[in-house]
Amino acid sequence: MKLDMPPFQQARVLVVGDVMLDRYWHGKATRISPEAPVPVVRVGNQEDRPGGAGNVALNIAALGAAASLVGIVGADEAGTELRSRLEAAGVYCDFATCQEAPTITKLRVISQHQQLLRVDFEQDFTSNAVASFQSQALALLEQTQVLVLSDYSKGALQQTQALIQAAKKLGVPVVVDPKGNDFSKYRGATVITPNLSEFESIVGHCASEEELASKGLQLLEDLDLQALLITRGENGMTLLRPDLPELHMPTRAQEVFDVTGAGDTVVAVLAAALAAGSALDIGTALANLAAGLAVGKLGTAAISGPELRRAIAREEGTGRGVMSADQLALAVLDARAHGEKVVFTNGCFDIIHAGHVGYLAEARKLGQRLIVAINDDASVKRLKGSGRPINPVERRMTVLAGLEAVDWVVSFPEDTPEALLEMLKPDIVVKGGDYSVDEVVGGEYVLSYGGQVKVLAFLDNCSTSAIVEKLKG
Numbered sequence: 001m002k003l004d005m006p007p008f009q010q011a012r013v014l015v016v017g018d019v020m021l022d023r024y025w026h027g028k029a030t031r032i033s034p035e036a037p038v039p040v041v042r043v044g045n046q047e048d049r050p051g052g053a054g055n056v057a058l059n060i061a062a063l064g065a066a067a068s069l070v071g072i073v074g075a076d077e078a079g080t081e082l083r084s085r086l087e088a089a090g091v092y093c094d095f096a097t098c099q100e101a102p103t104i105t106k107l108r109v110i111s112q113h114q115q116l117l118r119v120d121f122e123q124d125f126t127s128n129a130v131a132s133f134q135s136q137a138l139a140l141l142e143q144t145q146v147l148v149l150s151d152y153s154k155g156a157l158q159q160t161q162a163l164i165q166a167a168k169k170l171g172v173p174v175v176v177d178p179k180g181n182d183f184s185k186y187r188g189a190t191v192i193t194p195n196l197s198e199f200e201s202i203v204g205h206c207a208s209e210e211e212l213a214s215k216g217l218q219l220l221e222d223l224d225l226q227a228l229l230i231t232r233g234e235n236g237m238t239l240l241r242p243d244l245p246e247l248h249m250p251t252r253a254q255e256v257f258d259v260t261g262a263g264d265t266v267v268a269v270l271a272a273a274l275a276a277g278s279a280l281d282i283g284t285a286l287a288n289l290a291a292g293l294a295v296g297k298l299g300t301a302a303i304s305g306p307e308l309r310r311a312i313a314r315e316e317g318t319g320r321g322v323m324s325a326d327q328l329a330l331a332v333l334d335a336r337a338h339g340e341k342v343v344f345t346n347g348c349f350d351i352i353h354a355g356h357v358g359y360l361a362e363a364r365k366l367g368q369r370l371i372v373a374i375n376d377d378a379s380v381k382r383l384k385g386s387g388r389p390i391n392p393v394e395r396r397m398t399v400l401a402g403l404e405a406v407d408w409v410v411s412f413p414e415d416t417p418e419a420l421l422e423m424l425k426p427d428i429v430v431k432g433g434d435y436s437v438d439e440v441v442g443g444e445y446v447l448s449y450g451g452q453v454k455v456l457a458f459l460d461n462c463s464t465s466a467i468v469e470k471l472k473g
Contacts, residue, residue, distance in 0.1 A: 003285055004330065005309045011065035011275035013268075016137040017053035017150030017157055017177075019071030019095070020104035020122075021078045024049070029111040041111050050086050051106060052264075053150035055302070056177070059268030059290075060148075061090045062302035065275060068092040068144065070137040072129050072156050078103035078121075089302075094136050098129035104154055125155045134159050141166055145275040146173050148267055149186070153179040160185045175271045177263060183223060191227040191280065193267055199230050216240040227280055231266055231291070239284045247281055249288040265294040265303055289315060306337035321401045322409045325423060328371065331408060332424050341367030344426035346417040348380045350389045352399050359432040362456050364405035366428050372400050373420050376411045383415060416441045428452045 024047040029039035050058050053071050060067035069086060073079030073095045082103060083093050101123040109117040133156055141147065147167045151157045160176075165188065167174045173190040183202050186192050194202070199212075203219055206212035216228050220242055228240045239247040269290040273283035289311045290303045313334045323331065335342055343366050349356060364370040374396055380389040389396070397409045412420055421429065421442040428451060431440045435455050438444075443453040 003282065003289075003312045003315055005305075005312055005333065006273050006276035006278045006282075006286070008064040008272055008276050008305060010277075011060075011063075011272050012068075012143065012145045013057075013060050013065055013148060013271050013275050014068045014070070014137070014140050014144035014146070015053050015057040015060065015148045015150055015271075016070045016163060017056070017148070018104065018152035018154035019050070019054045019069065019073060019082060019156075020052040020106060020152070020154070021082045022049045022051035022055070023047070023078075023105055023107045024110055025107065026110045029116065039111065039116060041109055041116065043109075048081055048085060050082055050089075050091075052104070052152045052154070053148075053156075054082060054086055054091075055264040056148055056150045056268045056271075057086060057091045058089055059265050059302045060272050062304045063269065063272050063308065064305045065272040066092075068094065068140055070094050070096075070133060070140065072096045072098055072125050072133050074102040075099050076102050078105045094140065096129050096132040096136060098125045100126050101129075122154060130156065130158050134162065137163060138166055141170055141172060144172060146175060146271045148271045149174065149176045149189070150264070150267065151177060151179045161187065164188045173274055175267055175274070177267045183219070186225075187223045189223075189225055190274075191229055191270070192223075192225060193229045193231060193263070193270065195263060196230055196232045196235075199228075212238065213240060213246050216246075217242065229266075229270070229284060229287075231263060237266075237284060237288050237291075239281065241280070247284065249285060251288075251292060262291050262294045265290050269303070269308070286312070306334065309334045309337055320407055322397045325410055325412075325420060328408055328410050329423055332369075332371075332426070335369045340369050341428065342369045342371065342424070342426045343367040343428045343430055344371045344373065344417075344421065344424065345430045345432070346373040346375075346412075346420075347432070348375050348384065348389065349396050349400060350380065350384070350391055352396075355432075357403065357405075359456055360400075360403060361405045363430040363432075366430065366454065369407045370405055371408045371410065371424070371426065372406050373410050373412055373417045374400065375415070376413050379413055379415050418442045418445065421445060425449055426451060428454060430454050430456055432456050 025043045026045050027041045027043040029041045031040050033040045057067040057069040069091050075097050086093050102121055105121040107119040108115050149157060149160060164174050176186045176189045176192040178186055178192050178194050181201055203215040206215060217240055220228050230238045234251055236250040266287045269287040270283045273286050290308055293303050293307055313331055332342055343363055345363050376393045377389055393411050400406050401409045429446045437453045440453050446453055
């Protein structure tokens, strides 16, 4: 399965569900209380983050997609803070206000990166607030490409069937993060994403992979779902679809630091990918990558577009070395997302000599990434004659990729690299030798979009052609 970064900027996702404020108090715990055998935490700073459905919307916006959020808040400071933080991140908020209940708030006390205590502030919402919430959600459905129901069993999602059926009439896929012991309220959704514990609370314990798949497929049929995505912690994820083999994704987490909010990340990436036109299996693979990043962070934390792009690059093997033009395009996008300047040079590089090494080292100093594009064997022969190349393209690329200064090596079949320049649009194009800037092939095009063209000199008395003639002599 080949992964690419979806065009998230084209995606519009509506998140409807239980919003809450995740509040963190950080401080040092250096002694035990004389009043009880508990640590005393001296709070040094406070941090507020959107939680629940708010964290889902925040993750969607961080990917570059358009996120709208409908939830219920209280007429209080926590509700104001929640809205402020979400809107600052680009999330459109359409909140119903409940005068009789506070904004749901989860207070966590943290010391030395360890959670010591959680305190929840919440009350039941009034029927008027729930009715207002429902009508606001229905009003926004026509403007979205994917609907997310983020259910934390806090009371907002009391009429899920009305939302699901309205979405189906409009042809809007519905992604559900379920809660509770009754999944029938999600009947007709496109995909639901329970964790293993939630799934087994509905179907019973699964003693084997075969039993998990069998019970999952039965649940799909019972609830008229198109897919079931079971998140399984250290065992990755399993995607089940009718009439298709099960798809298992192994975990991508390098280090599990905090699982808080990881489920939100899965739902957000899956929904945004579907809205951007990705297939369900691709969206699942992207969600799996993002979940591996999320559990490496403390607390609820959004995964940004550049973070996900870099994870895709690692997955597709585009970190360094030899690659295809398509892989290189992805790597360049990632570099730009991280503010890195990309330098490009090209040539035959038939016999690597000291002049090449020095020249490439100087070229690399002009930016943070250096691309070396080399002519393939057929084009070298056309340019240099029937006796060339001395070394085939695979060997030339391997040698160049081993140089410290070189990040990426790619070959091209044409006589000039102009097609690559149009695809990659590097920041700086460098050529070595006795050229003027206006003689550099593709230089005019590079200058047209604001790039730079530079000419660097080779070391004296270094020439591949001279080496070849000396060998012949």
